[in-house]
Amino acid sequence: xxxxxxxxxxxxxxxxxxxxxxxxxxxxxxxxxxxxxxxxxxxxxxxxxxxxxxxxxxxxxxxxxxxxxxxxxxxxxxxxxxxxxxxxxxxxxxxxxxxxxxxxxxxxxxxxxxxxxxxxxxxxxxxxxxxxxxxxxxxxxxxxxxxxxxxxxxxxxxxxxxxxxxxxxxxxxxxxxxxxxxxxxxxxxxxxxxxxxxxxxxxxxxxxxxxxxxxxxxxxxxxxxxxxxxxxxxxxxxxxxxxxxxxxxxxxxxxxxxxxxxxxxxxxxxxxxxxxxxxxxxxxxxxxxxxxxxxxxxxxxxxxxxxxxxxxxxxxxxxxxxxxxxxxxxxxxxxxxxxxxxxxxxxxxxxxxxxxxxxxxxxxxxxxxxxxxxxxxxxxxxxxxxxxxxxxxxxxxxx
Amino acid sequence: xxxxxxxxxxxxxxxxxxxxxxxxxxxxxxxxxxxxxxxxxxxxxxxxxxxxxxxxxxxxxxxxxxxxxxxxxxxxxxxxxxxxxxxxxxxxxxxxxxxxxxxxxxxxxxxxxxxxxxxxxxxxxxxxxxxxxxxxxxxxxxxxxxxxxxx
Numbered sequence: 103x104x105x106x107x108x109x110x111x112x113x114x115x116x117x118x119x120x121x122x123x124x125x126x127x128x129x130x131x132x133x134x135x136x137x138x139x140x141x142x143x144x145x146x147x148x149x150x151x152x153x154x155x156x157x158x159x160x161x162x163x164x165x166x167x168x169x170x171x172x173x174x175x176x177x178x179x180x181x182x183x184x185x186x187x188x189x190x191x192x193x194x195x196x197x198x199x200x201x202x203x204x205x206x207x208x209x210x211x212x213x214x215x216x217x218x219x220x221x222x223x224x225x226x227x228x229x230x231x232x233x234x235x236x237x238x239x240x241x242x243x244x245x246x247x248x249x250x251x252x253x254x255x256x257x258x259x260x261x262x263x264x265x266x267x268x269x270x271x272x273x274x275x276x277x278x279x280x281x282x283x284x285x286x287x288x289x290x291x292x293x294x295x296x297x298x299x300x301x302x303x304x305x306x307x308x309x310x311x312x313x314x315x316x317x318x319x320x321x322x323x324x325x326x327x328x329x330x331x332x333x334x335x336x337x338x339x340x341x342x343x344x345x346x347x348x349x350x351x352x353x354x355x356x357x358x359x360x361x362x363x364x365x366x367x368x369x370x371x372x373x374x375x376x377x378x379x380x381x382x383x384x385x386x387x388x389x390x391x392x393x394x395x396x397x398x399x400x401x402x403x404x405x406x407x408x409x410x411x412x413x414x415x416x417x418x419x420x421x422x423x424x425x426x427x428x429x430x431x432x433x434x435x436x437x438x439x440x441x442x443x444x445x446x447x448x449x450x451x452x453x454x455x456x457x458x459x460x461x462x463x464x465x466x467x468x469x470x471x472x473x474x475x476x477x478x479x480x481x482x483x484x485x486x487x488x489x490x491x492x493x494x495x496x497x498x499x500x501x
Numbered sequence: 502x503x504x505x506x507x508x509x510x511x512x513x514x515x516x517x518x519x520x521x522x523x524x525x526x527x528x529x530x531x532x533x534x535x536x537x538x539x540x541x542x543x544x545x546x547x548x549x550x551x552x553x554x555x556x557x558x559x560x561x562x563x564x565x566x567x568x569x570x571x572x573x574x575x576x577x578x579x580x581x582x583x584x585x586x587x588x589x590x591x592x593x594x595x596x597x598x599x600x601x602x603x604x605x606x607x608x609x610x611x612x613x614x615x616x617x618x619x620x621x622x623x624x625x626x627x628x629x630x631x632x633x634x635x636x637x638x639x640x641x642x643x644x645x646x647x648x649x650x651x652x
Contacts (some may be wrong), residue, residue, distance in 0.1 A: 138579055241573055242506075243586075257567055357598050364598040366597045
């Protein structure tokens, strides 16, 4: 698949609506982000011939047809539309749809938008008696919340690799520092290890400040064909050289939200875990390896999960992420900065927007425009996230 | 004897077991036993559509564990006031990791990745329906084993 000049599409523009709890419609956030991205690209809305919306499942019918909703809000212009849903990887799947249509020559300018308005507290399942819905059953039978899954992954790091609650807190300290100057971050306050450890334990060993909040927010990306980029002086744009949205391979032997059990290993572990395979496919598609990566944006639903991701992406060996963290290598200025945006720790999760927000951040990083949080000389970046039901993504951007 | 919280997923007599379903074509074992109703073996190399019910091993090793110190949202049947509980994921010899609450009276201090745990059945805090739980073994609380088994 990899060639001397890898196939890809140009990231002409990116934009966001700041994360927070603003109490407005997701459509307003989405349109704001879309206009920011179009402005950033210098591309007129009338040139857009494909709109892909990231579906939000909790904003009624408009959310289910997000591509149409955003296209109409921006003013019907005759563009094709699509709506993607892939849980936390929704934004990446939307990018993949846009990229595929561009690479097939079926579209020149695609606008990808994700936005959400979220409730407070634990994400809960749909109401009613749903005895055939695993997401309902895990709450009904076991009381298994999302943070309880995160806590199980964290506890394994402690028992297997010697991680400590202080290590997890250090991830929060680092990310809170990274996000201080990020105008789109919701939380811009330096947090200390003591702050994290003094916050209430939600699910042992994770404290409240180890776990990301849910937020309102929106992000948008304008992708264009190489041809369009050349005609409009966008030759130097950041390129998207991989969008990996592979599913797990059977047997999936790592316990996964929202399931009560794993597949049977049958006595042999697969070559890669699901999260590892997301990265493997991205590297292969981009024709690069982990040694080429300058900066990563990973899905820190919890502090401890950031450490898992660093290893899943092959940025260090299994069990070594704590050493990297303790040596300051994952902070800006270190050898392998992770989550220079401040990550979910500073944003909180806005599901359909989050994978797009990761791409926005890496675009700014690779352009050298990440003011106050710039990873100097970054040329290659990778994102990673995982959602429910076999969804996940890794996106590679290069300059 | 109360009814199980969910029908057909585990037995409630002495030495209770989880109930799996085994593909008669490729022998892959599944839990929960919802694969026969779904109709298709999930092994990509298998086209099997017939399954038989099999008891799963009662003992396994702790894959990981935690607890719930905040009350989970509905439909979790939480008592008033809320009682925190521990949770364990236990890997059975069949290679399946199964989640469950930890038997009442045990917490994270009684657990360790790789330690042994055994399936027991206890009434839920609200309503009294029976539910499977994981009992830590060799944690210093072994004297309670008899009490748990009596339930």
